[in-house]
Amino acid sequence: MSNTKGPDHSRRRERSRQAILAATRALVAEEAYEKVTIEAIAARAGVGKQTIYRRWPSKSAVVFAALLALSEDADGQSVALPDTGDLEADLKLVMRATVEEFADPSFDRLIRALNTEIANDAALAAEYREKLARPLDEVKKARLRSAQKAGQLDADADLDLVLEVLYAPLFQRWLHRSGPLTAAYADSLVDATLRAFGP
Amino acid sequence: MSNTKGPDHSRRRERSRQAILAATRALVAEEAYEKVTIEAIAARAGVGKQTIYRRWPSKSAVVFAALLALSEDADGQSVALPDTGDLEADLKLVMRATVEEFADPSFDRLIRALNTEIANDAALAAEYREKLARPLDEVKKARLRSAQKAGQLDADADLDLVLEVLYAPLFQRWLHRSGPLTAAYADSLVDATLRAFGP
DNA sequence: CTTGCAATACGGACCGTCTCGTTTTGTTCA
DNA sequence: TGAACAAAACGAGACGGTCCGTATTGCAAG
Known part of the structure; x- marks a missing residue:
């Protein structure tokens, strides 16, 4: 019943989202941080700037989301410390x-x-x-x-x-x-x- | 013998230097840090931008110098911890x-x-x-x-x-x-x- | 045929460099 | 002693550049 109107564009949304986060991680990892700009991220991700601003309010938020996504990928994996009893x-x-x-x-x-x-x-x-x-x-x-x-x-x-x-x-x-x-x-x-x- | 050429303009230098450092401290203490710009410091100090760039290479250096000057003022003063024996x-x-x-x-x-x-x-x-x-x-x-x-x-x-x-x-x-x-x-x-x- | 998008133009802030004309300062000489 | 001068540092701000965040446009995915 719900969501019957219109085609599902969520896949496009998700693809560009991932491209943005991946580009952000790549740039932060390899460049001096002051060179990590929204315009650089957009260019690297092959994305318009507006697509970034549609989702996040600031560069801080993008960087944080990029790192958060990293940790969520690894979720349920190594989320336990060794416990040998010692x-x-x-x-x-x-x-x-x-x-x-x-x-x-x-x-x-x-x-x-x-x-x-x-x-x-x-x-x-x-x-x-x-x-x-x-x-x-x-x-x-x-x-x-x-x-x-x-x-x-x-x-x-x-x-x-x-x-x-x-x-x-x-x-x-x-x-x-x-x-x-x-x-x-x-x-x-x-x-x-x-x-x-x-x- | 040495340094006989040229008048000593150090007094002017010192005055503008202090004005810049004081303005920097004031701005950093009261504004959100992203609003602390070289142009804002120059305006607050009543100084041309060039006068700042003549002395320091970057905003980081100015901010650091401003805080360093603070600690050097207090020098020889309370540079000892209490030692009651306990x-x-x-x-x-x-x-x-x-x-x-x-x-x-x-x-x-x-x-x-x-x-x-x-x-x-x-x-x-x-x-x-x-x-x-x-x-x-x-x-x-x-x-x-x-x-x-x-x-x-x-x-x-x-x-x-x-x-x-x-x-x-x-x-x-x-x-x-x-x-x-x-x-x-x-x-x-x-x-x-x-x-x-x-x- | 609708919706989200890439691309890009836009005005604004600040950058760091570069002239300007002015003020301060020390020197020279009446 | 003090008026005139030269050197240096200065305040102001114009300049081209980068990046910001917004708005517009034509295209392509669905």
Whole structure:
């Protein structure tokens, strides 16, 4: 009954949408961020500027959507942390992997662009926390809760605080380029966190 | 003998320089950062654009110089942390003060602008570390060394790591607006840090 | 034959460069 | 001492360029 009028143009819409997001990711990953303009994205995507403005209100929103789509593709896939029963080993594995991610120039540029937009747009920051940061944090907190049950972590620990102490130093060192991101550094963050919140 | 040629026009130079830096600070503190343009700075300072470009190569450099001048004014003044002999009390005092600083809207905008520029300009980031971050870190590390001698902190602790664990969570929570910055939060960071690096 | 689109023209903001004529400053000489 | 001068830095703003966000147009997918 519903939607019986007119042909289904949603496929065109979806194709151009994907072209725009892919072009945005490509440009952000390879160019200096100030060269990533709406006009450049449109040209790269083979799309009129109006088609971009029809969907998103600003460059920030496009960049965010492009990265959000990335994480949604990977959905249901690796959304679980290892749980071998050894919290220290599992965390070191994850933190070392994180360090390696940040070493990839494309990833670096992507996250740097995202952070630039987020730092100056409170609404976008809220959407980032809701749709990107929080789900990831929940996965990590699930692993920490498992450790609490196993007696490897203080049962009264504030898990948000634990995650901050674990990740924020890494993030800041990366953002400000204030020191090398090595596996040893990842390990020392895990060690410090476990000393602070161990049983 | 040297420098006998040409009159000393440094007074004019210095006056316009100060006008530019003051105008930049005022604009960054009160406007949305994207409205802070070279043309706006020049107009506010009552100065030609060329006078700005004669001294600094980019808006980033002007903004950085404006904030650097601020910190150099306060030089030799409060460049020491309290040392009552009680590390926990002293750190909580300092961290609570930091939390309050971030609550000031002008300070918030200033530091947010600085971070935006720094995150996307490696050369500027290096200058920031050298001239702003490092001196402050040295002051903090001096207090930590005193605590090490007093047996209140692990003598083998990596003091850079201690500072990161202490400050980075606060910085990240502020940057991403991911939670409230309260005195209780400041205290809990000190507590966690001291558990991690205590004697 | 309708609807969404690519392409492109448009006015506006700001960029960074470039003249202008003016003001400040130090020097020279009456 | 002070009037005249030359050098330097300056305020103002014109300029061509890029990108913005909007509006129009003709075409192609459905």
